[in-house]
Amino acid sequence: MTPHLGQELLYLSQSDVASCGLAMPKVIGAIESMFREKGEGRVEIPPKIGVHTMPDAFIHAMPAFIPVQKAVGVKWVGGYPANSQRSLPYITGLVILNDPETGVPISIMDCTWITAQRTGAATAVAAKYLARTDSTTAGILGCGVQGRSNLEALKTLFPLKKVFAYDTHSDQAVRYAQQMSKQLEVEVVAVADPKQAVVHSDIVVTTGPILRKPHATIQPGWLAKGAFASLVDFDSYWHAAALHEADKFTTDDVLQLHYYRDMGYFQNIPPIYADLGELVTARKPGRQLPGERTIACNLGLALDDIAVAPLVYARAMELRIGTWLQL
Ligand SMILES: NC(=O)c1ccc[n+]([C@@H]2O[C@H](COP(=O)([O-])OP(=O)(O)OC[C@H]3O[C@@H](n4cnc5c(N)ncnc54)[C@H](O)[C@@H]3O)[C@@H](O)[C@H]2O)c1
Numbered sequence: 001m002t003p004h005l006g007q008e009l010l011y012l013s014q015s016d017v018a019s020c021g022l023a024m025p026k027v028i029g030a031i032e033s034m035f036r037e038k039g040e041g042r043v044e045i046p047p048k049i050g051v052h053t054m055p056d057a058f059i060h061a062m063p064a065f066i067p068v069q070k071a072v073g074v075k076w077v078g079g080y081p082a083n084s085q086r087s088l089p090y091i092t093g094l095v096i097l098n099d100p101e102t103g104v105p106i107s108i109m110d111c112t113w114i115t116a117q118r119t120g121a122a123t124a125v126a127a128k129y130l131a132r133t134d135s136t137t138a139g140i141l142g143c144g145v146q147g148r149s150n151l152e153a154l155k156t157l158f159p160l161k162k163v164f165a166y167d168t169h170s171d172q173a174v175r176y177a178q179q180m181s182k183q184l185e186v187e188v189v190a191v192a193d194p195k196q197a198v199v200h201s202d203i204v205v206t207t208g209p210i211l212r213k214p215h216a217t218i219q220p221g222w223l224a225k226g227a228f229a230s231l232v233d234f235d236s237y238w239h240a241a242a243l244h245e246a247d248k249f250t251t252d253d254v255l256q257l258h259y260y261r262d263m264g265y266f267q268n269i270p271p272i273y274a275d276l277g278e279l280v281t282a283r284k285p286g287r288q289l290p291g292e293r294t295i296a297c298n299l300g301l302a303l304d305d306i307a308v309a310p311l312v313y314a315r316a317m318e319l320r321i322g323t324w325l326q327l
Contacts, residue, residue: 005104008324010313012109016322020315024117024156027308030069031121032128032280034307035252037068039277045303047259056081056211059093062302065100073097075111075305081209089145090209091115095309105327107313111305112145114312118304120149122252122276123205123230124157126296129279129286130248131203131228136161139197141217142207143167143176146232150205155184158203163188166197168208198222204229206237212264218242226290231297234260240268245293248273248286252298260299269297 012020037043043066050060063074077093084090089112097107127135135158140147143165151163163180165188167173173190181188191197194217198204204227206218216239223229223245235243243249249270251257260266274284276298287294316322 004324005099005102005106006327008326009105010107010316010322011325012107012312012316012322014110014112016316017109017113017312020312020319020321022117022308022311022315024121024152026311027117028121028124028153028156030307030311031118031304032125034066034069034303035125035276035280037066038303039275039281039283042067043303045253045301048256048302054080056209062305064302064306066303066307067100069307069310070100071097071306071310072100073306073309075115075302077111077115079210091145095305097306097309097313107309108325109309109312114305114308115300116145116149117153118308119146119232119298119300120151120153121308122298122300122304123150123232123296124153125280126230126250126252126276126298127154127203127228128157129276130250130294130296131158132226132287132290134159135202135228137163137201138203138205139164139166139201140176140205140207141166141194141197141237142233143172144207146207147176147205148180150207150230150232151180152184154203154205155186160184160186160203162186164191164197164201165189166191166194194218195222199224202227205232206230207232208237210234210265211236214238214240216240220245223293225293228287228294228296231295234297234299235266235269243268243295244270246270246295247292248294250274250276250279250294250296252276252301256299256301257297270295
């Protein structure tokens with residue numbers, strides 16, 4: 001509970017949030033607990049709403065409430081594919097946290113670190129239920145912010161030995177390979193062809209731009225038998241026939257996927273086998289056979305952010321990070 005309730009709120013800048021140093025295993029734990037609550041029907045998450053100022057750009061309002069975590073708030077987040085041409089991040093925005101007892105705002109924080117870490121953690125939670133536990137190789141297609149956090153999260157749960165990194169900007173892939181090899185103490189090699197990042201990988205993560213019309217680079221036959229893929233960039237990277245090779249295709253929230261489909265995304269995807277809450281609560285089994293091809297398409301939910309933001313807030317209070325602002 002904030003010591004200044006109703007008088008002040010804690011502002012946490014991008015570097016404040018990062019310097020709270022919340023470790024990835026804690027983020028993964030919070031995301032898995034949240035999906036258990038979601039699977040049990042004990043959360044509130046209205047459909048995402050947003051405005052779209054130009055093609056393939058969005059600014060979304062994402063409120064959520066997780067009673068057991070006493071976590072309530074909203075993320076206001078923009079995604080602009082062309083931002084890199086202005087040296088700006090693809091994803092920018094803010095989280096506002098409220099006190100659940102009174103509704104009073106208690107904190108405003110930059111959302112970029114949380115968005116990166118919670119999305120990686122959601123991939124890891126899906127992989128926990130859908131990937132082979134002995135997965136040792138991974139392919140990352142899109143070596144940006146998400147490419148980094150998704151690999152960090154996967155390395156937390158899987159005995160990864162070799163990672164293939166592909167980016168349309170080859171210098172990005174080379175830089176990524178150098179940085180991530182050192183950071184995670186795993187062999188990361190930059191590859192020049194997207195197929196090389198897919199065919200030998202037990203786990204594949206696609207993290208390029210989200211496009212209404214998929215560029216469909218990944219062809220049928222590329223995803224190996226027994227592999228798992230996480231589509232952080234929706235179906236943009238995948239030829240429809242490649243997606244239809246999946247034995248199990250899951251998402252984090254079926255209603256939100258329908259919302260996107262009505263907007264023109266996901267026009268040719270396989271039937272949805274389960275949502276992540278159903279996997280975590282064992283209402284539906286995850287991987288059952290070593291040879292299954294499994295695919296998770298987590299859209300990114302307000303619940304992810306609101307599961308993690310209170311942990312950042314608590315750390316900030318503990319470490320006396322941030323700036324108090326008058327309401
Ligand atoms: N599902 C979710 O929950 C969720 C959450 C946050 C972001 N995203 C999405 O993840 C994607 C990546 O976001 P980011 O913050 O990492 O962006 P980023 O700009 O940091 O990284 C994107 C990288 O992809 C590369 N790239 C572009 N086209 C590519 C292609 N065809 N093949 C390989 N690489 C390509 C770019 O050069 C860049 O290095 C975006 O589409 C974003 O909307 C999804």
